[in-house]
Amino acid sequence: MNKLHSLYIGLMSGTSLDGIDAVLAQIGPNGETSSLDAVSTPFSPELRKVLFDLQSPGPNELHREKQAGNALALAYAEAVNQLLKKANLQPSDITAIGAHGQTIRHQPHLGDMAYTHQTLNAALLAEKTGIDVIADFRSRDVAAGGHGAPLVPAFHAQQFQSTENLAILNIGGIANLTLLPKDGEVTGFDCGPGNILMDAWIHEHQGNTFDENGNWALQGKVNEVLLTKMLADPFFIKAPPKSTGRDDFHLAWLQEKMGQDNHHAEDVQATLLHLTAHSAFEALLRHAPQTHTLIVCGGGARNNALMNLLKVKVQHVFKGSIEVTTSDSAGIDPQLVEGLAFAWLAWAHKEKRPANLPAVTGAKGPRILGACYPA
Numbered sequence: 001m002n003k004l005h006s007l008y009i010g011l012m013s014g015t016s017l018d019g020i021d022a023v024l025a026q027i028g029p030n031g032e033t034s035s036l037d038a039v040s041t042p043f044s045p046e047l048r049k050v051l052f053d054l055q056s057p058g059p060n061e062l063h064r065e066k067q068a069g070n071a072l073a074l075a076y077a078e079a080v081n082q083l084l085k086k087a088n089l090q091p092s093d094i095t096a097i098g099a100h101g102q103t104i105r106h107q108p109h110l111g112d113m114a115y116t117h118q119t120l121n122a123a124l125l126a127e128k129t130g131i132d133v134i135a136d137f138r139s140r141d142v143a144a145g146g147h148g149a150p151l152v153p154a155f156h157a158q159q160f161q162s163t164e165n166l167a168i169l170n171i172g173g174i175a176n177l178t179l180l181p182k183d184g185e186v187t188g189f190d191c192g193p194g195n196i197l198m199d200a201w202i203h204e205h206q207g208n209t210f211d212e213n214g215n216w217a218l219q220g221k222v223n224e225v226l227l228t229k230m231l232a233d234p235f236f237i238k239a240p241p242k243s244t245g246r247d248d249f250h251l252a253w254l255q256e257k258m259g260q261d262n263h264h265a266e267d268v269q270a271t272l273l274h275l276t277a278h279s280a281f282e283a284l285l286r287h288a289p290q291t292h293t294l295i296v297c298g299g300g301a302r303n304n305a306l307m308n309l310l311k312v313k314v315q316h317v318f319k320g321s322i323e324v325t326t327s328d329s330a331g332i333d334p335q336l337v338e339g340l341a342f343a344w345l346a347w348a349h350k351e352k353r354p355a356n357l358p359a360v361t362g363a364k365g366p367r368i369l370g371a372c373y374p375a
């Protein structure tokens, strides 16, 4: 390894609640980042349930939240140890871990009382790994009046430099779009539900955690009335800065839109697939019609039905002027982009570089993100 480069580990567990992506990154003096290795470990059904139950208010939350933070730290430590073993490295080889934690509330609209909470016992993670841990990346941006999300646009700007207009669409639990014009300011915002509602609906009806390749959705027929009702949610036309999460999009939201009408379950799944594709496509159409290439990342990039639908919509309106691809084309596994981003955010913290983009989050200014728990 070049002496000027350092090794960082990024740990991401996102709104899908599917598990942990741990990415080993090599980062250069100007933040040039490349992924060297990775492990992805699913949550145990028990931990997934504990984290899922915390997504909505309930009894004895403080104790349950602290216990979940400990359990998550232990699961993160296990992922780090697996990654170190796989890459044949020692804890002393790693400069720091950037750990996202698990978002269990996101309330950026409360003025001086705004908050966003990513549960994680970062002290326990530092203790168990013997590596400096940087965590709680979003709070400082929120304290500065921002949404604290999305944070990845700054990393996308670093990583996907180009001489043409790019847009990066992350389809995780929530979908977010980063716009990288070839000359102009980087912008970005959450554009709506990604996989979160499709995952919830198939889990409710078939017990699966996700709809592989959208196969179940493809058995149904889109219900245009329901789709129109869902797309009428004010979030979709709200001007950025904007962010969202499980606080806004959940099964009760879907049930409210469905009302008392009878629906075939697979038709609802088909409609949810179209909701994700349509809301992301509309965001692109409204905010970045000059895009040359749309790069899709996040687990949704692995859903063939979703990718095909997006391509059809883009082709229909833009007639070949926008190419749709996945981050594989830039050499990054779509599911690892966010993990890599949190390694980069840890680097930015260590280097005392601000990493939020006020034009994205709405914060009063650039801020150094995260808090350090030394080994």
Ligand SMILES: Nc1ncnc2c1ncn2[C@@H]1O[C@H](COP(=O)(O)OP(=O)(O)OP(=O)(O)O)[C@@H](O)[C@H]1O
Binding pocket: 012, 013, 014, 015, 016, 017, 018, 170, 171, 172, 173, 174, 175, 194, 195, 199, 209, 210, 211, 212, 213, 214, 297, 298, 299, 300, 302, 303, 304, 335, 338
């Ligand atoms: N082969 C596949 N077919 C369909 N969907 C898939 C496939 N692979 C992954 N997914 C979807 O991707 C999701 C995981 O995506 P990802 O890990 O990017 O989300 P996340 O990081 O948890 O969310 P966020 O970006 O909102 O924080 C799964 O829950 C599933 O819905």
Ligand SMILES: CC(=O)N[C@H]1[C@@H]2OC[C@@H](O2)[C@@H](O)[C@@H]1O[C@H](C)C(=O)O
Binding pocket: 014, 015, 103, 106, 116, 148, 149, 150, 151, 152, 153, 172, 173, 174, 175, 176, 190, 243, 244, 245, 338
């Ligand atoms: C509050 C929160 O956890 N937001 C997540 C979520 O997942 C996707 C989207 O909503 C994005 O805003 C953000 O995550 C990524 C990593 C971000 O901050 O860019």
